Each structure stands twice: as structure tokens, then as C-alpha cells.
Amino acid sequence: MPAQNSRDPLAGEFLRYLAVERNASPRTLKAYREALAAFRVQNKTPWKKCTADDFRDYLFALMKREQARSYIRLQFSALRTFxxxxxxxxxxxxxxxxELQLPKIEKKLPLVLTKQQIEELLAAPLRVAKNRAAPVWMPLRDVAIMELxxxxxLRLSELADxxxxxxxxxxESVRVFGKGRKERICPVGFxxxxxxxRYRAAANVHSGPLFINKLRKRMSTRSIWLVLKRYLRHTSIPISISPHKLRHSFATHMLDRGADLRSVQALLGHASLSTTQIYTHVTVERLKKAYADAHPRA
Structure with a gap:
């Protein structure tokens, strides 16, 4: 990064500002650095001399390459912040x-597991034979990860941290540092x-990272993702799921059972209520399906 900063001092200063003053996560810094570099590959005009037409050309080039709208909006979010x-x-x-009008993002409803599918997934670690080389406490750790x-x-990065x-x-709560290192307290079920x-007692974990690997180091986000993938193969769930699908399921099941939108927003750590509102659409779709399946004159 230092070499890149010396070639592009404005971009370097901007990234330092994000890291120090905005407390941006490493993931955000990487995404923004790559977005600025990607524009630079196509357009070498000094940043202060770029015009709206330069960015229109870049937008059209991305669309011509059939890039996803979500990717395009992410690139331009970085450029706008810059x-x-x-x-x-x-x-x-x-x-x-x-001055640019960006393409609207396609609104895809989050994929949500049923309560029966959740139960099946949570039970998997204690049903599946563990790897011989794995510590005896590992299945208990994996149950704790998925239950939490x-x-x-929680977001994947929040749980790993x-x-x-x-x-x-x-x-009966957990302290979480979310996006922008914002602290929130989340209730945890029994x-x-x-x-x-049970996991902590078996693994003798009394301080430091909550979830550890067999070398007793903090688990990476990738390792936690792989835990979920491993047990998914031993269930009847027909779709590929990510840890984020458990977050989607948490939010939707809360709303299904009558939780209000503001409470779910606070629990998820969403800055904007509009981000949480996507889950109300899922709940409405589920209600419509239940009505269509059950009502004799639907």
C-alpha cells in the first residue's frame, strides 16, 4: 500500500482518513482501495480534473462488461465517498x-431457512462423526457457533471477533462491535x-478469543464459514447457505413472531431502518404463501 500511496497521494490520504477518522474496517478499506485502483486502470486523468463524462464512460464500461448492479453501486459508493x-x-x-444517475439495484428477497431446517442444522454437529485429528471439544464449539x-x-465478522x-x-447478552466499530448489546437465548x-468448559476456554481452533488461536471468518458448510452436507437442506442466511432467518423469524421493526433494526445493528425493511417483505411473502396453501378460496 505505501508504494501505491506515493503514486497516488490523494487516494492514500483518503484511505488514511477512512482508517483513522472513520474507523473503517479492513474489508471496507480493501474494497475502496480496489475501487479507486479499478477506475485508475481505465482513466488516468488527475482526480481533480475528472468530469462527470469520465465517470459516465466508466459506468458504461462496467455495464458493457455485464457487471452486477450491486458491484457497480459498490464501486461508485467508494468514488462518491472519495x-x-x-x-x-x-x-x-x-x-x-x-451528477451521475446509477442503475437501481435489483431487490432480491433474502433466503430464509424454516424453523425445522434451523433445528436440523443446529443438531448436526453432535450427530456427525468428528474428524479423528479434531479435539474432543470441537463438536461442542460448532454447536455454540451456530446457536449463537x-x-x-450476528454478522460473521462480529462473531469471529x-x-x-x-x-x-x-x-444473558453479548457485547458486539459492528460496522464502524459501533458497540451494541445483543440478547442471547438460553x-x-x-x-x-458446555464448549468453554470442555475446551478450557476462560479468557481471550471465544471461538478457537485446534491450535487454540482465534478462528478466522473463513474457518467459521467452513464449519457451517461441513454440517450442511449432513442435512436435508437443499440449498447452499452462508452464515448470513442464519442472520436473515433470525430477523425473519423475529418478525414472524411479532417483533417490531425498530427492535429488529437495533438487534441487527442496521444504521438505516430501510435495510431492515427487506425482512418485512419476506414475512409478507410467507404469509401470502401460507394463505394460498391453506385457504379454500385463495
Whole structure:
């Protein structure tokens, strides 16, 4: 990164601003760095001399390559934030990216597991024979991971970052640092707390990272993802699922049972209510399907 910053000092300064002042995650920094570099590959005009037409050409090039709308919007989100920084900090008078109309993103409803599928998945670690080389406590750890995912609706990165001290058995809650390092407290259900306690006792985990690998180091997000993939093969669930699908299922099942939208927004750590509202569409679709399946005159 230092070499790239010396070639492009404005981009380097912007990324430092994101890291230090905006407390951006490594993932966000990587995405924004790559977005600026991708534009630079196509257009070498100095940043302060770029016009709206430069960005229109780039937009058309991305669309011509049939890039997903979500990818295009991510690229331009980075460029917009960058130009917002140039206007605020570098006395740029006009933001050329603001003049563009971006393609609307396709609204896909989140895929949600049924309660029966969740039960089957959560039971899998104790049913499946463990790898011989794996510690005896590993199935208990895997149960605790999946129970906590579904119980609290955490993001994958949030769960991987948890320390033992973040779980409070007395208040039945977990302290989480979400996007932008925003702290929130999430309630944890009794089955998840029980699973965590059983795993910790068996693995002798009393401080430091909550979820550890066989080398007793913190599990990576990739390792946690692979845990889920491994047990999925031993269920009747016909679709490929990610840890985020457990978060989708948590939110939808909460709304199904009458939770209000604001509470679910707070539990998920969404900055905007509109992000949470996608789950109300899922719930409405499920109600319509239940009506169509059950009502004699549907």
C-alpha cells in the first residue's frame, strides 16, 4: 500500500482518513482501495480534473462488461465517498460523481431457512462423526457457533471477533462491535448460552478469543464459514447457505413472531431502518404463501 500511496497521494490520504477518522474496517478499506485502483486502470486523468463524462464512460464500461448492479453501486459508493472527501478537505469545488444517475439495484428477497431446517442444522454437529485429528471439544464449539449465530443474528465478522469477556451469562447478552466499530448489546437465548458454557468448559476456554481452533488461536471468518458448510452436507437442506442466511432467518423469524421493526433494526445493528425493511417483505411473502396453501378460496 505505501508504494501505491506515493503514486497516488490523494487516494492514500483518503484511505488514511477512512482508517483513522472513520474507523473503517479492513474489508471496507480493501474494497475502496480496489475501487479507486479499478477506475485508475481505465482513466488516468488527475482526480481533480475528472468530469462527470469520465465517470459516465466508466459506468458504461462496467455495464458493457455485464457487471452486477450491486458491484457497480459498490464501486461508485467508494468514488462518491472519495469525492466527498476531496470537496470537504481538498477544496474541490464540484463533485462530478454526484451528477451521475446509477442503475437501481435489483431487490432480491433474502433466503430464509424454516424453523425445522434451523433445528436440523443446529443438531448436526453432535450427530456427525468428528474428524479423528479434531479435539474432543470441537463438536461442542460448532454447536455454540451456530446457536449463537441464530440466537443473536450476528454478522460473521462480529462473531469471529468475540472474546470470552464479551459474553455475559448473568445479563444473558453479548457485547458486539459492528460496522464502524459501533458497540451494541445483543440478547442471547438460553440454548445458545448453555451451548457456549458446555464448549468453554470442555475446551478450557476462560479468557481471550471465544471461538478457537485446534491450535487454540482465534478462528478466522473463513474457518467459521467452513464449519457451517461441513454440517450442511449432513442435512436435508437443499440449498447452499452462508452464515448470513442464519442472520436473515433470525430477523425473519423475529418478525414472524411479532417483533417490531425498530427492535429488529437495533438487534441487527442496521444504521438505516430501510435495510431492515427487506425482512418485512419476506414475512409478507410467507404469509401470502401460507394463505394460498391453506385457504379454500385463495
Amino acid at each position: 469525492y466527498g472527501f476531496l470537496v470537504a478537505r481538498k477544496r474541490l469545488r464540484r463533485d462530478p460523481v454526484r 449465530f441464530y440466537s443473536s443474528g 468475540l472474546d470470552v469477556a464479551d459474553v455475559d451469562l448473568y445479563t 440454548p445458545a448460552l448453555e451451548a457456549i458454557s
